[in-house]
Amino acid sequence: MRYAMAVDTRKCVGCSDCVVACQTENSVPVGYCRDWVVEVTDGTYPQLQTEIRSERCNQCGNAPCVRCCPTGSSHYADGGIVLVKPRRCIGCGACITSCPYDARYPHPDGYVDKCTFCIHLIKRGQQPSCVAVCPTRCIYFGDMDDPNSEVSRVLSHRRYKSLIPEAGTDPYLYFLL
Amino acid sequence: MANRRDFIKISFTGVAGVAATGITGCKMFTPSPIDPFSVTQYSRTPTYCEVCFWKCAGWVYKNQEGKIWKIEGNHEDMNCNGRLCPRGTGGVGMYYDEDRLRKPLIRQGERGSQSFREAEWDEALDLVAGRMEKLADEYGPECLALFTHGSGGTYFGDLLRAYGSVNIAAPSYAQCRGPREVAFIATFGDGVESPEITDIRDTRCLVLIGSHLGENMHNGQVQEMSDAIDKGATIITVDPRFSTVAAKSRHWLPIRPATDLALLLTWINIIIEEEWYDKDYVERYTYGFDNLREHVKPYTPEWAFGITTIDPSVIRETAREMAKASPAVIVHPGRHVTWYGDDTQRLRAVAILNAILGSWGRRGGFFRPAYASLPRYPAPPFPEPGRTWREAFPDKYRLADLALASAICEATIPSHDRECNFKGWIVNGTNLIETLPDQRKTVEAIQNLDLLVVVDTMPAAITGWADVVFPECTYLERYDIIRTGPHRKPQIALRMPATEPLYESKSAWWMAKELANRLGLGEYFAAASQEEELDWQLRQIGSSLEEMKRIGVKTYARGAEDIYFGSDEDVLFPTNSGKIELYSTAFAAEGFDPIPQYTPHEEPPTGYYRLNYGRAPMHTFGRTANNPNLADLMDENAIWVNPKVAREWGLENNREVWLMNQDGVVSSFPGRIRVTERIRWDSVYLVHGFGHTDKRLTRAYGRGVSDNELITRVHTDPIMGGTGMRGNFVTFLFKRPESEVLS
Numbered sequence: 001m002r003y004a005m006a007v008d009t010r011k012c013v014g015c016s017d018c019v020v021a022c023q024t025e026n027s028v029p030v031g032y033c034r035d036w037v038v039e040v041t042d043g044t045y046p047q048l049q050t051e052i053r054s055e056r057c058n059q060c061g062n063a064p065c066v067r068c069c070p071t072g073s074s075h076y077a078d079g080g081i082v083l084v085k086p087r088r089c090i091g092c093g094a095c096i097t098s099c100p101y102d103a104r105y106p107h108p109d110g111y112v113d114k115c116t117f118c119i120h121l122i123k124r125g126q127q128p129s130c131v132a133v134c135p136t137r138c139i140y141f142g143d144m145d146d147p148n149s150e151v152s153r154v155l156s157h158r159r160y161k162s163l164i165p166e167a168g169t170d171p172y173l174y175f176l177l
Numbered sequence: 178m179a180n181r182r183d184f185i186k187i188s189f190t191g192v193a194g195v196a197a198t199g200i201t202g203c204k205m206f207t208p209s210p211i212d213p214f215s216v217t218q219y220s221r222t223p224t225y226c227e228v229c230f231w232k233c234a235g236w237v238y239k240n241q242e243g244k245i246w247k248i249e250g251n252h253e254d255m256n257c258n259g260r261l262c263p264r265g266t267g268g269v270g271m272y273y274d275e276d277r278l279r280k281p282l283i284r285q286g287e288r289g290s291q292s293f294r295e296a297e298w299d300e301a302l303d304l305v306a307g308r309m310e311k312l313a314d315e316y317g318p319e320c321l322a323l324f325t326h327g328s329g330g331t332y333f334g335d336l337l338r339a340y341g342s343v344n345i346a347a348p349s350y351a352q353c354r355g356p357r358e359v360a361f362i363a364t365f366g367d368g369v370e371s372p373e374i375t376d377i378r379d380t381r382c383l384v385l386i387g388s389h390l391g392e393n394m395h396n397g398q399v400q401e402m403s404d405a406i407d408k409g410a411t412i413i414t415v416d417p418r419f420s421t422v423a424a425k426s427r428h429w430l431p432i433r434p435a436t437d438l439a440l441l442l443t444w445i446n447i448i449i450e451e452e453w454y455d456k457d458y459v460e461r462y463t464y465g466f467d468n469l470r471e472h473v474k475p476y477t478p479e480w481a482f483g484i485t486t487i488d489p490s491v492i493r494e495t496a497r498e499m500a501k502a503s504p505a506v507i508v509h510p511g512r513h514v515t516w517y518g519d520d521t522q523r524l525r526a527v528a529i530l531n532a533i534l535g536s537w538g539r540r541g542g543f544f545r546p547a548y549a550s551l552p553r554y555p556a557p558p559f560p561e562p563g564r565t566w567r568e569a570f571p572d573k574y575r576l577a578d579l580a581l582a583s584a585i586c587e588a589t590i591p592s593h594d595r596e597c598n599f600k601g602w603i604v605n606g607t608n609l610i611e612t613l614p615d616q617r618k619t620v621e622a623i624q625n626l627d628l629l630v631v632v633d634t635m636p637a638a639i640t641g642w643a644d645v646v647f648p649e650c651t652y653l654e655r656y657d658i659i660r661t662g663p664h665r666k667p668q669i670a671l672r673m674p675a676t677e678p679l680y681e682s683k684s685a686w687w688m689a690k691e692l693a694n695r696l697g698l699g700e701y702f703a704a705a706s707q708e709e710e711l712d713w714q715l716r717q718i719g720s721s722l723e724e725m726k727r728i729g730v731k732t733y734a735r736g737a738e739d740i741y742f743g744s745d746e747d748v749l750f751p752t753n754s755g756k757i758e759l760y761s762t763a764f765a766a767e768g769f770d771p772i773p774q775y776t777p778h779e780e781p782p783t784g785y786y787r788l789n790y791g792r793a794p795m796h797t798f799g800r801t802a803n804n805p806n807l808a809d810l811m812d813e814n815a816i817w818v819n820p821k822v823a824r825e826w827g828l829e830n831n832r833e834v835w836l837m838n839q840d841g842v843v844s845s846f847p848g849r850i851r852v853t854e855r856i857r858w859d860s861v862y863l864v865h866g867f868g869h870t871d872k873r874l875t876r877a878y879g880r881g882v883s884d885n886e887l888i889t890r891v892h893t894d895p896i897m898g899g900t901g902m903r904g905n906f907v908t909f910l911f912k913r914p915e916s917e918v919l920s
Contacts, residue, residue, distance in 0.1 A: 013391030015794035
């Protein structure tokens, strides 16, 4: 089993619902976020392109944050999800520095926090909160090892990219083009 | 590469708090308030959202401590399909906002001095009821007006009608969607409704005229647009700004501002000349086609090029795209359409274009709405109304089908040609200072009032002017009317309190009933409780309060009428001719152009830029600016300027400037520049709802620029009184002139 997520940049309107839903579902303190929205515009008026992406932890197969964690707090869980054990975290911040996606933040309670793909919801057969809430249904989630999962199906017939592939992190967050 | 925080600052400037990158000062580990790994079952109660007018139904969840935790969409709800928008999801912040109004307030100092004392409910209600009685004795009850936006308006509306006034206005009409309703009623006999009856889900071509779907987060509509994108529908966006949806469109037409009507008339001309229109539909259902054909002949693509700056070949190609998709095409009527004062005529052109493409009443065009309807709880009939606002404007705005908030405001200012003026306002759920254009006029009207009561959950500029402020509880703490709005099937939704009201806030139902009792009008609010009232109503349509508490949303079967016109159905349209009126007999009778004509609008003077404004998906007007969850996403607006303009003025990103309009009015606060190619060089763009002047809004005060403050020139639509607001021009000031400081 290998969880992955794909975000359709053709449909995402950048409303940030994924951010609020994550914040309320996971009680992320106001002022912090586990996911965020990026807007990139290229060109000169009126020849323009704007890409909007809902971004979060890439749940890397080769995660620098796991490699550099001195206490073993950052680890791989079921389905390749990278998680933090708050009780083991000493808040040193090595993982924050090592992450090329800037996906982690220091929680005010003294540990480092990040996206969990809402593993507590997945375990109950539900979708991550950002996926479930998205008004444009632009986020696809599922098991890459299952060819019939939503994410496998959409990646099988759409062009896509991942971010900073040159970092060699083996990311599992895809952007449909 | 910049890190994500910089990126966020590009899209949403100034995200407070997120910029904390260090981990200094971190405390020892303490468990987070909710451990997501131990989540089991939580209690949930149904609601429908009140953060905007879309009113999506959802479920409010509470945590182990019994506190409101999160809100999720109800999967049975046709407005949201189980998915709330960011504002609905962030509705929890409306409840937790510590700046909420807590107790009734009674003004102490001069009006507008923001000097209040807290009072008990009895005192505040007695005071208002006493003043209402005095007002009715001295001037007549019809001199009291209600301004409302939101669910509580129904109860205050009933109070007003029982008291003897029908002067009940929502700024969502004359300041927003009124011209569209009048234009579509003139054409098809029916309006566009809310939620709109656009069949976007099944459309093959969606044409947006300045409508920025996705940035205006009208939930179900944005969801359907996304479905349409999935199905490969063509989107054509006409907007001087490269909006979010422009970036998703096959055709983006970067039109010169204020020239949309020229493009629309040209499209009509091409579609007729090329015989691309739906001939059977036009033959069977429409009136005045030959007049239309003759009328639009001069509007050629080459003529339009000189006006709109859109290439003639693009105008032809997009007309062809619409015709190819016909009848599954929607030329979207938009929502906020009060722009230039000829808005009803522009929307008439939109309606006519839809008519000749045969999209009204057809799959992928506009569907026939279905409604649930509930009888009123038994009460005596309302007294016959006395004077109405219309009498203040003899022979004007006769085609307006609802009351005009701006007209009531104007008729509050004494004038020698009017017998009487409005003397009292009750304002519920709308910050009139930021809603009605030309703030000086609004303030002048307020200064002439004998009574101003403001009912709201939050302080705002309007509460500062009030004589009495009633703190309303949020939608998460109260029952309200059953939601019945139009959709593909009749559907009802229940809102019930998830928790007790915080502080001393109360529901509109309670306030209206208490006032009614004091005014001797108790028989109009006879139910002992809101539960009793709702349960009685629900039982009349085969449901009950108990059932609705369990399911939240209930869907009924449609009546005999199909959702689309049948292939050979004879339809009687509720217009004068019984047909779809391409030539409007109603407009002709009133002396207005029966078919729209293009009229040019003023261009900005040198050094000035047209002030355009719009929405951000995470905010509703100004009412969410202080919401802790939503302010976290966007806590101020930016002034969008094209790089050419930036070069000329030496502006760079995040530079603070004041805006000054053509009448010398300067923004109260500076705003930050956003240099972006996404805006034309002849205009600037602001997201509406920022630049709050009420210091009690601790997160929103002084953040950003209020577009409304700079809208002092209003182009009033002669047909229905809509207030055209896009004829204002602004320039940049690097410091605020001292002489311009307003109180």
